[in-house]
Amino acid sequence: MRMSRLVAPTLREEPAEAEVPSHKLMLRAGMIRKVAAGIYNLLPLGHLVISKVAQIVREEMVRSGAQEVFMPALQPKELWEESDRWGVYGKELFRIKDRHDREFCLGPTHEEIITPLVSDAINSYKQLPVTLFQIQTKFRDEIRPRFGIMRGREFMMKDAYSFHPSNKSLDKEYKNMFETYCRIFDRMGLKYKAIKADPGAIGGGFSEEFMVLADTGEEELSPGVRGIEVGHIFKLGTKYSEKMKATFLDEKNQEKPFIMGCYGIGIGRTAAAAIEQGFDKDGIVWPIAIAPYKVAIVPVNSLEKEQIKLAEELYAGLQAVEPLLDDRDMRVGAKLKDIDLIGIPLKIIIGPRGLKEGNVEIKVRASGEVIMVPIAEAKKKVEELLK
Amino acid sequence: MRMSRLVAPTLREEPAEAEVPSHKLMLRAGMIRKVAAGIYNLLPLGHLVISKVAQIVREEMVRSGAQEVFMPALQPKELWEESDRWGVYGKELFRIKDRHDREFCLGPTHEEIITPLVSDAINSYKQLPVTLFQIQTKFRDEIRPRFGIMRGREFMMKDAYSFHPSNKSLDKEYKNMFETYCRIFDRMGLKYKAIKADPGAIGGGFSEEFMVLADTGEEELSPGVRGIEVGHIFKLGTKYSEKMKATFLDEKNQEKPFIMGCYGIGIGRTAAAAIEQGFDKDGIVWPIAIAPYKVAIVPVNSLEKEQIKLAEELYAGLQAVEPLLDDRDMRVGAKLKDIDLIGIPLKIIIGPRGLKEGNVEIKVRASGEVIMVPIAEAKKKVEELLK
Numbered sequence: 014m015r016m017s018r019l020v021a022p023t024l025r026e027e028p029a030e031a032e033v034p035s036h037k038l039m040l041r042a043g044m045i046r047k048v049a050a051g052i053y054n055l056l057p058l059g060h061l062v063i064s065k066v067a068q069i070v071r072e073e074m075v076r077s078g079a080q081e082v083f084m085p086a087l088q089p090k091e092l093w094e095e096s097d098r099w100g101v102y103g104k105e106l107f108r109i110k111d112r113h114d115r116e117f118c119l120g121p122t123h124e125e126i127i128t129p130l131v132s133d134a135i136n137s138y139k140q141l142p143v144t145l146f147q148i149q150t151k152f153r154d155e156i157r158p159r160f161g162i163m164r165g166r167e168f169m170m171k172d173a174y175s176f177h178p179s180n181k182s183l184d185k186e187y188k189n190m191f192e193t194y195c196r197i198f199d200r201m202g203l204k205y206k207a208i209k210a211d212p213g214a215i216g217g218g219f220s221e222e223f224m225v226l227a228d229t230g231e232e233e234l235s236p237g238v239r240g241i242e243v244g245h246i247f248k249l250g251t252k253y254s255e256k257m258k259a260t261f262l263d264e265k266n267q268e269k270p271f272i273m274g275c276y277g278i279g280i281g282r283t284a285a286a287a288i289e290q291g292f293d294k295d296g297i298v299w300p301i302a303i304a305p306y307k308v309a310i311v312p313v314n315s316l317e318k319e320q321i322k323l324a325e326e327l328y329a330g331l332q333a334v335e336p337l338l339d340d341r342d343m344r345v346g347a348k349l350k351d352i353d354l355i356g357i358p359l360k361i362i363i364g365p366r367g368l369k370e371g372n373v374e375i376k377v378r379a380s381g382e383v384i385m386v387p388i389a390e391a392k393k394k395v396e397e398l399l400k
Numbered sequence: 401m402r403m404s405r406l407v408a409p410t411l412r413e414e415p416a417e418a419e420v421p422s423h424k425l426m427l428r429a430g431m432i433r434k435v436a437a438g439i440y441n442l443l444p445l446g447h448l449v450i451s452k453v454a455q456i457v458r459e460e461m462v463r464s465g466a467q468e469v470f471m472p473a474l475q476p477k478e479l480w481e482e483s484d485r486w487g488v489y490g491k492e493l494f495r496i497k498d499r500h501d502r503e504f505c506l507g508p509t510h511e512e513i514i515t516p517l518v519s520d521a522i523n524s525y526k527q528l529p530v531t532l533f534q535i536q537t538k539f540r541d542e543i544r545p546r547f548g549i550m551r552g553r554e555f556m557m558k559d560a561y562s563f564h565p566s567n568k569s570l571d572k573e574y575k576n577m578f579e580t581y582c583r584i585f586d587r588m589g590l591k592y593k594a595i596k597a598d599p600g601a602i603g604g605g606f607s608e609e610f611m612v613l614a615d616t617g618e619e620e621l622s623p624g625v626r627g628i629e630v631g632h633i634f635k636l637g638t639k640y641s642e643k644m645k646a647t648f649l650d651e652k653n654q655e656k657p658f659i660m661g662c663y664g665i666g667i668g669r670t671a672a673a674a675i676e677q678g679f680d681k682d683g684i685v686w687p688i689a690i691a692p693y694k695v696a697i698v699p700v701n702s703l704e705k706e707q708i709k710l711a712e713e714l715y716a717g718l719q720a721v722e723p724l725l726d727d728r729d730m731r732v733g734a735k736l737k738d739i740d741l742i743g744i745p746l747k748i749i750i751g752p753r754g755l756k757e758g759n760v761e762i763k764v765r766a767s768g769e770v771i772m773v774p775i776a777e778a779k780k781k782v783e784e785l786l787k
Binding site: 014018019020022043046048049052053054055056057059060061063064078080081082083084085086087088089104107108109111112115117119126130131133134135143145147150152154156166167 | 401405406407409430433435436439440441442443444446447448450451465467468469470471472473474475476491494495496498499502504506513517518520521522530532534537539541543553554
């Protein structure tokens with residue numbers, strides 16, 4: 014991508030509306046813009062990061078054996094009455110009537126949809142266990158939406174639901190999901206911790222939260238260690254299947270309610286938590302796996318033909334590692350400030366002095382390390398640093 | 401994927417609720433299930449096809465120079481009042497109040513969101529033109545939702561919006577989008593036609609529709625030729641930018657309203673239209689590019705170890721071309737019926753007679769052609785047929 018074309022309206026000033034670093038920095042880096050309280054636009058950089066988080070989650074869920082589906086946001090009231098949640102969910106549930114005065118809610122979670130779906134699709138223990146997941150927009154009318162996309166009213170979630178003939182089968186899949194979550198957060202390069210948790214409105218018997226560790230985290234996990242909840246896994250048992258009469262036939266041809274688990278990851282929340290774990294005074298420090306671009310190519314003087322030519326060559330040669338070419342006609346200081354704010358892991362700086370000696374400068378965002386390399390070796394070095 | 405694990409509840413019977421072939425076949429192939437009128441679950445096969453359509457659209461939009469964003473479904477009433485559409489849009493607009501009694505709609509389209517977003521992000525003609533797109537869920541409270549995901553109340557759209565300093569610049573991007581749409585539908589292997597159209601509620605000066613040709617199409621394009629609208633491109637002009645006071649500074653430092661275009665593709669609708677264009681008495685005949693799986697491997701007898709062993713070997717060897725292994729313990733006739741119903745482009749049938757001679761049978765879904773090939777050449781032949 015060429016920086017001159019990228020819609021990334023960076024801000025020099027601290028936005029007054031934001032309290033936590035991730036919210037401030039996502040606004041300042043031109044990643045998000047507010048539409049209403051707790052409701053945000055994702056601009057190109059924001060969308061790129063969220064897509065990368067979603068793609069890692071998707072790949073690891075598929076690797077775990079889960080199948081991807083897509084369920085609607087609009088959920089009929091009748092299903093929520095079956096599960097007894099229409100009455101108890103309260104004001105956090107967005108409720109809406111259609112043109113025929115039929116009532117729906119905007120799904121904050123999908124147990125009421127997936128339970129009858131699986132009950133209809135699966136009759137026999139032979140088809141079990143099965144785990145389905147989706148990556149989809151959720152709605153929750155938070156009383157105090159805040160922290161940008163960390164606690165929004167409309168947000169992207171991965172939610173998964175598993176169906177089992179026995180508790181033993183549920184335990185096995187729960188463990189599989191636990192391990193899958195570890196792979197997901199490991200791949201994103203995040204430090205995290207799983208802790209026992211309160212199942213809350215989702216219900217069920219046992220649950221654990223995955224917390225990304227950050228000094229700015231909203232919860233104190235143990236003395237001095239704070240975290241941000243990014244995932245939550247639940248052993249639901251038969252809470253939904255009994256109420257919704259979702260059954261299968263067991264080995265003895267007897268009707269049994271499905272034993273269920275459910276497993277969530279906040280996609281936008283994970284991206285925001287990655288910032289809370291990785292930032293400094295200059296801006297965001299993305300883990301390589303979810304950075305919007307992996308390397309920025311910055312010619313010091315945008316009027317120097319030799320610098321531009323080399324920048325274009327490196328840009329063409331580095332296409333495989335998602336380069337950002339800063340082709341803007343601006344002072345180099347301002348260009349580098351933007352690139353650091355956005356948090357690109359590597360910069361290749363093409364300046365007159367280095368060029369005279371046949372070198373370019375590679376600067377590592379996270380460590381501040383500066384490496385001078387011969388032009389011919391720049392590509393190899395970048396690829397090596399990104400490994 | 402192993403067919404024994406896949407959640408694809410195929411139906412032998414014609415579903416009573418469905419009128420058109422795509423709706424019937426998506427239900428029968430276990431791709432979709434109804435939640436409420438015009439509101440559907442996408443099961444794994446349905447999700448796979450929709451994802452492939454979306455991915456082709458995404459790749460070609462990015463190739464065209466557009467940048468991907470993601471905007472919210474919940475849109476504040478105030479913005480729709482600015483554009484004068486809150487009053488005129490009528491009952492098709494889903495309207496909702498939050499816990500503080502603030503009014504929102506569920507976006508059927510995003511002009512009211514993107515116009516202030518771009519106005520905030522872009523100040524100068526130097527940053528123009530720019531085209532932003534998203535692939536996102538839309539809502540429209542249709543008076544008569546029907547034909548499954550073809551005319552739903554909640555559906556996936558690609559919507560794009562372009563911003564220009566001049567009509568000449570808009571004309572150029574409009575042409576670019578026209579060509580991008582041709583590449584998109586060409587890649588999907590669809591026969592289509594672009595025709596002049598009525599801009600309707602979106603407004604603006606000039607628009608064209610992309611119609612997938614099908615005997616079952618809802619519109620008569622010219623004598624005897626019927627089509628299904630899958631895309632619509634508009635020259636909006638300044639309709640939204642003037643009302644919403646969205647301006648930039650031109651070369652003479654004068655404030656001018658953005659000149660806009662907008663460009664939609666119905667993602668689910670395109671998948672359904674592909675079925676209307678490709679089906680026979682046995683089921684769906686997918687174009688290769690959007691088939692959920694490209695080749696099915698079917699051992700005739702699921703108890704014959706030699707057949708199973710070969711099926712597993714072929715399955716492992718063909719991973720790159722998205723194979724479906726029919727490992728179910730069922731009569732071969734029933735297995736083949738399901739595979740044909742789902743519309744997999746190629747089948748490798750492993751039977752006792754062929755095996756004795758060292759051959760397998762490759763059957764082409766679209767043409768019915770049967771090709772006997774030596775086992776060692778099966779992989780190469782499949783790859784060749786899928787090109």
